[in-house]
Amino acid sequence: xxxxxxxxxxxxxxxxxxxxxxxxxxxxxxxxxxxxxxxxxxxxxxxxxxxxxxxxxxxxxxxxxxxxxxxxxxxxxxxxxxxxxxxxxxxxxxxxxxxxxxxxxxxxxxxxxxxxxxxxxxxxxxxxxxxxxxxxxxxxxxxxxxxxxxxxxxxxxxxxxxxxxxxxxxxxxxxxxxxxxxxxxxxxxxxxxxxxxxxxxxxxxxxxxxxxxxxxxxxxxxxxxxxxxxxxxxxxxxxxxxxxxxxxxxxxxxxxxxxxxxxxxxxxxxxxxxxxxx
Amino acid sequence: xxxxxxxxxxxxxxxxxxxxxxxxxxxxxxxxxxxxxxxxxxxxxxxxxxxxxxxxxxxxxxxxxxxxxxxxxxxxxxxxxxxxxxxxxxxxxxxxxxxxxxxxxxxxxxxxxxxxxxxxxxxxxxxxxxxxxxxxxxxxxxxxxxxxxxxxxxxxxxxxxxxxxxxxxxxxxxxxxxxxxxxxxxxxxxxxxxxxxxxxxxxxxxxxxxxxxxxxxxxxxxxxxxxxxxxxxxxxxxxxxxxxxxxxxxxx
Amino acid sequence: xxxxxxxxxxxxxxxxxxxxxxxxxxxxxxxxxxxxxxxxxxxxxxxxxxxxxxxxxxxxxxxxxxxxxxxxxxxxxxxxxxxxxxxxxxxxxxxxxxxxxxxxxxxxxxxxxxxxxxxxxxxxxxxxxxxxxxxxxxxxxxxxxxxxxxxxxxxxxxxxxxxxxxxxxxxxxxxxxxxxxxxxxxxxxxxxxxxxxxxxxxxxxxxxxxxxxxxxxxxxxxxxxxxxxxxxxxxxxxxxxxxxxxxxxxxxxxxxxxxxxxxxxxxxxxxxxxxxxxxxxx
Numbered sequence: 001x002x003x004x005x006x007x008x009x010x011x012x013x014x015x016x017x018x019x020x021x022x023x024x025x026x027x028x029x030x031x032x033x034x035x036x037x038x039x040x041x042x043x044x045x046x047x048x049x050x051x052x053x054x055x056x057x058x059x060x061x062x063x064x065x066x067x068x069x070x071x072x073x074x075x076x077x078x079x080x081x082x083x084x085x086x087x088x089x090x091x092x093x094x095x096x097x098x099x100x101x102x103x104x105x106x107x108x109x110x111x112x113x114x115x116x117x118x119x120x121x122x123x124x125x126x127x128x129x130x131x132x133x134x135x136x137x138x139x140x141x142x143x144x145x146x147x148x149x150x151x152x153x154x155x156x157x158x159x160x161x162x163x164x165x166x167x168x169x170x171x172x173x174x175x176x177x178x179x180x181x182x183x184x185x186x187x188x189x190x191x192x193x194x195x196x197x198x199x200x201x202x203x204x205x206x207x208x209x210x211x212x213x214x215x216x217x218x219x220x221x222x223x224x225x226x227x228x229x230x231x232x233x234x235x236x237x238x239x240x241x242x243x244x245x246x247x248x249x250x251x252x253x254x255x256x257x258x259x260x261x262x263x264x265x266x267x268x269x270x271x272x273x274x275x276x277x278x
Numbered sequence: 279x280x281x282x283x284x285x286x287x288x289x290x291x292x293x294x295x296x297x298x299x300x301x302x303x304x305x306x307x308x309x310x311x312x313x314x315x316x317x318x319x320x321x322x323x324x325x326x327x328x329x330x331x332x333x334x335x336x337x338x339x340x341x342x343x344x345x346x347x348x349x350x351x352x353x354x355x356x357x358x359x360x361x362x363x364x365x366x367x368x369x370x371x372x373x374x375x376x377x378x379x380x381x382x383x384x385x386x387x388x389x390x391x392x393x394x395x396x397x398x399x400x401x402x403x404x405x406x407x408x409x410x411x412x413x414x415x416x417x418x419x420x421x422x423x424x425x426x427x428x429x430x431x432x433x434x435x436x437x438x439x440x441x442x443x444x445x446x447x448x449x450x451x452x453x454x455x456x457x458x459x460x461x462x463x464x465x466x467x468x469x470x471x472x473x474x475x476x477x478x479x480x481x482x483x484x485x486x487x488x489x490x491x492x493x494x495x496x497x498x499x500x501x502x503x504x505x506x507x508x509x510x511x512x513x514x515x516x517x518x519x520x521x522x523x524x525x526x527x528x529x530x
Numbered sequence: 531x532x533x534x535x536x537x538x539x540x541x542x543x544x545x546x547x548x549x550x551x552x553x554x555x556x557x558x559x560x561x562x563x564x565x566x567x568x569x570x571x572x573x574x575x576x577x578x579x580x581x582x583x584x585x586x587x588x589x590x591x592x593x594x595x596x597x598x599x600x601x602x603x604x605x606x607x608x609x610x611x612x613x614x615x616x617x618x619x620x621x622x623x624x625x626x627x628x629x630x631x632x633x634x635x636x637x638x639x640x641x642x643x644x645x646x647x648x649x650x651x652x653x654x655x656x657x658x659x660x661x662x663x664x665x666x667x668x669x670x671x672x673x674x675x676x677x678x679x680x681x682x683x684x685x686x687x688x689x690x691x692x693x694x695x696x697x698x699x700x701x702x703x704x705x706x707x708x709x710x711x712x713x714x715x716x717x718x719x720x721x722x723x724x725x726x727x728x729x730x731x732x733x734x735x736x737x738x739x740x741x742x743x744x745x746x747x748x749x750x751x752x753x754x755x756x757x758x759x760x761x762x763x764x765x766x767x768x769x770x771x772x773x774x775x776x777x778x779x780x781x782x783x784x785x786x787x788x789x790x791x792x793x794x795x796x797x798x799x800x801x802x803x804x805x806x807x808x809x810x811x812x
Contacts, residue, residue, distance in 0.1 A: 009714045012718070020625075084548065112795070112798060120557070151551060170335060171440075172390065173361070176540070202643075211777075
């Protein structure tokens with residue numbers, strides 16, 4: 001090996017390691033930056049008190065409820081449709097014109113910017129269906145947004161189930177639906193749940209789409225038709241309007257903790273519990 | 279003369295354009311073990327899958343000819359395919375426990391049928407596991423995942439699962455191909471008791487296994503039936519040169 | 531094989547569910563276009579797209595500076611993010627020891643999960659002052675936006691490129707190494723070209739994400755509607771234009787924002803179609 005080649009080899013390896021290390025460092029830096037300033041703000045009263053004077057005082061309880069509510073609506077709507085689509089694509093049909101269109105639609109939906117979902121949700125749910133700025137409008141808009149994620153992750157999980165398990169089920173006298181519901185879906189559950197968790201994370205983190213559809217009131221929402229402010233929107237308003245840097249940090253830290261719990265904590269739990277019985 | 283359980287008449291089988299079984303006719307006698315002997319890719323797996331219509335699942339596949347079960351064509355519209363698959367059960371070449379508990383694996387087919395009481399299911403499951411010579415291994419582990427069993431135990435579980443359907447015919451596709459000799463011996467042992475109550479068709483993974491377990495042997499090559507004869511005759515005095523070459527290990 | 535009635539019913543049920551994705555896309559397209567389309571036709575597409583002035587109070591609606599802003603920020607993000615992203619995917623596919631791989635991959639996923647507003651906030655408090663201090667200008671700038679977006683498109687670029695690198699047959703690598711190529715020469719002259727279409731798709735989708743991002747850049751771009759002269763100038767993008775003004779817009783102004791949404795939608799759909807075409811062609 002000539003010295004030139006050896007130098008080139010070492011340089012390339014160095015650059016690649018450096019890129020990886022710097023990305024990792026940036027991630028850690030961002031998280032620590034927010035957490036170190038935000039964690040001290042989080043207290044019991046911060047979590048349980050309603051925001052006062054625009055969020056300058058008090059806690060963020062109503063925005064936690066807001067986030068939770070729009071997320072639940074989005075999941076309840078998107079998950080059945082998404083998993084149903086995945087089952088159809090993976091089990092009930094061969095590649096055809098219709099599957100091509102379904103796939104194209106799902107992939108296109110996945111690429112649409114959240115602000116466009118916001119525009120759509122505003123004009124369709126808030127104005128056209130006359131739901132007003134509400135948890136329902138926000139949640140339904142988010143459902144549209146996460147639909148492609150649920151479809152893609154569920155389809156991958158279903159296709160990952162070994163074909164022989166289906167044959168076994170048929171050979172024991174099962175029909176298609178029994179095979180899908182008793183063998184395929186339970187075997188794919190780990191992947192499907194993972195996709196749902198990913199979607200929950202996206203709902204909690206989303207700002208643009210909910211800001212235009214769920215409103216930004218700080219009152220505690222009392223029905224699905226009531227407007228609500230989510231944590232992410234609250235954080236954005238606090239930071240952008242410069243209302244309270246301290247509470248902004250606190251909200252951001254809580255958001256990061258939630259995302260972290262979904263990404264890391266849930267995975268550990270899944271590994272522990274979902275591998276049982278298989 | 280034994281009663282004919284399954285009769286295959288002039289069966290041709292195609293995957294798309296490719297023909298894998300050529301004008302095959304043969305009879306399977308009740309309460310006997312028939313071994314389908316032949317090298318890999320001879321169409322034996324396809325033949326087995328024809329007998330309980332698992333080949334229906336493959337979209338490009340096409341079957342011609344007749345397969346009669348107790349004299350009735352299994353492709354007749356009046357024959358329910360799920361009913362047929364319960365009467366003609368299948369064990370695959372690799373252990374295929376479903377991702378359920380040991381108990382639920384064996385009870386799977388029963389629960390699908392419905393209309394059975396809990397006690398009935400429990401009783402049938404236990405009987406099936408006992409017949410598959412697995413009871414002592416798993417009697418304390420019924421609620422554990424079937425995937426926690428060893429390979430040999432898993433395969434016997436699959437046999438128990440088939441038996442729980444109370445089938446008439448059991449198809450075994452190289453059931454010991456991935457097992458150790460001890461597990462293989464256990465399964466072969468249970469086959470001898472099984473034929474008292476069932477008709478067994480097995481694709482053995484070796485000539486030796488065919489010799490050990492079967493009453494009759496069919497030698498199949500490239501999708502053609504070369505000859506079919508009682509065990510003793512075919513090994514002592516094969517009629518066809520190709521059969522002789524195969525069982526003496528010249529090829530295969 | 532004849533299907534029972536129950537089988538047919540279940541199949542049709544799933545078909546109906548599966549039509550949800552198509553209906554969603556159609557609904558979105560129709561409502562955005564119905565709401566913003568008439569504005570474009572009365573205003574004239576040319577005047578809207580190439581108009582230099584955006585002053586809703588005076589009835590002036592030109593989004594050309596925003597299109598330029600969008601392109602600048604997205605390209606900047608790609609210039610910074612793509613090389614780093616590809617390096618990271620090579621790291622994951624070729625260099626990372628298993629332990630690091632198991633930390634690095636979830637970390638990249640976590641990067642994708644962090645709310646975009648948090649990136650914007652961090653950019654505002656850290657990147658913007660940094661630029662203002664060391665490079666001059668207001669700090670709120672194309673550069674700040676590009677840096678934030680570069681981080682945000684990493685997960686897209688890394689995961690898709692990594693998948694296409696891992697999907698290569700092992701024989702490619704073994705063959706090249708057997709010919710006496712070094713590890714890096716193998717990566718550079720065999721693996722990367724072989725995975726080209728996947729990597730290009732990753733870049734295209736990354737750019738798509740950068741163009742579509744709103745909340746992160748809204749805080750760091752400065753949002754002024756003017757043609758930028760350098761990467762240290764503030765700009766406004768198509769997305770931030772909607773994000774900032776939608777809250778109080780009404781009448782013609784709101785229609786103009788929906789029209790902005792149409793242009794954004796068309797750009798993104800073109801990019802998506804391009805990415806899908808590149809991946810399918812393989």
